[in-house]
Amino acid sequence: MPSQGLALSNRLRYLAARARRIDVGSVIERARETSRDHGKWTPAVLADMLWSAGFRQVGFQDYVDYDFAILNRAERDTYMTHPVSNELSQKFDHPDYRLLFQDKVEFDRVFSDFLRRDWMVVERGNAEAVKTFTLAHGTIVTKEPVGQAGTGVHRYHAADIQDWNDFHAGLLQRGELLIEEVIRQHADLAAVCPGTVNTTRVTAFFDGEKTHILAIAQKFGRGAVSDQMTFGGFYTMLDDGGRAVGPGYDSHGHVHRQHPDSGAVIAEFQLPMIDEVKTFVDQVARVVPQVQYVGWDIVVTPDGPVLVEGNWGAGVYENKPSVTGIRTGHKPRYRAAIGF
Missing domain, CATH: 3.30.470 (D-amino Acid Aminotransferase; Chain A, domain 1)
Structure with a gap:
């Protein structure tokens, strides 16, 4: 497919935002960790991490996770990284x-046919409906509408709930507004x-x-x-x-x-x-x-x-070379499909 070049403006905005949030101590610790793992000189690793971040669109954690310290440039170029992925998302x-x-509630509404499990929304006045749903399924998962990396996800067992009005009020107070049946x-x-x-x-x-x-x-x-x-x-x-x-x-x-x-x-x-x-x-x-x-x-x-x-x-x-023995990543697949 034709090339779909990524906008330089998006890249510069992303780099500027990262620069404002950079935690120097965290970067140095990552460099030390990499040095210990791969027998490299810490100052050289730190310099390479900074150069890779500034000029090769490699996140600091990407550098650590994908063992860039032991990869040559051609191998590194095959790896998808978070800065590049962010550009794709923005574009x-x-x-x-x-x-x-x-919004997880909106997501469930839009993709309801593909969830293939029961779900409901916690609202004021529907404590009895929450009780009926939970008793029917025995165990439920609740979710806050907006969260990431698993935050805002909770699991409850009907047998542990004594006061259903109190349980319902707690869900509302904590913002756990989405209830789902547990997937088997x-x-x-x-x-x-x-x-x-x-x-x-x-x-x-x-x-x-x-x-x-x-x-x-x-x-x-x-x-x-x-x-x-x-x-x-x-x-x-x-x-x-x-x-x-x-x-x-x-x-x-x-x-x-x-x-x-x-x-x-x-x-x-x-x-x-x-x-x-x-x-x-x-x-x-x-x-x-x-x-x-x-x-x-x-x-x-x-x-x-x-x-x-x-x-x-x-x-x-992505692949982790020191664990899998595979020294190439998935970026060529991204390029072939998207054309950037």
Whole structure:
């Protein structure tokens, strides 16, 4: 497809915003961490990190997460980074439609046919409806309409609730306005971590005619309500056939060859129903075509994939060379699909 160059103005605004928020101490600590991990001289790593951030659009955490200290320039150029991903989001996700993805209540309304589970909104005067819903499902998940990285997500068991009016009032007070039925995940996912619904992040681009799958990451939790890293979760990249390419890892330096709780070998994981997942992503990508670049969070259930959420600021999931042995990333796929 023809080139769709990214605007220099967006890049400069992003860099200016990052410069204003830079935490020098945090950057130095990242450089020290990288030096320890790879046997590099800290001042040289720090200088390389700053140069990469300023001239190669590499976020500081990208540099650490994707082991840039041990990659040559050609290898680095194959990696998608957060600054570049941000540019894609700004260019291809229309501002007038982003709220449909940011507000979880609006998202559930727009994508209701693809959730394939019950949900309701907490409002004044509907304590009895909340009670009926919760008792019917036994366990529920509540969400604050606006949140990220798993914040604002909570889990409650009907058996633990004594005063339903008080419970309802608490939900309103805390802003937990969306209630959802708990997803029943496929047995292959539950075998790795049964206590958390383990989501598959599919980053995709819809060009108006075709949906291009750019990268697939499988996230695993540690028994908490969310599989995000803030809850102790981690991820591994999957190939086009849905097979893990190596062990799991996170942004805190933890590597998981086996799941810490179940003992499942991460590199042996195979996502079930991968063809159905790809078809499903194509379907959801067409619902709001004005938001073209999305990170879709999906869960495979015994009956097929269901939608958890879509992230218009897609973020980045990539290979970690020191863990997987793979020294290339997914950027060529992004370029081929989007043409930047």
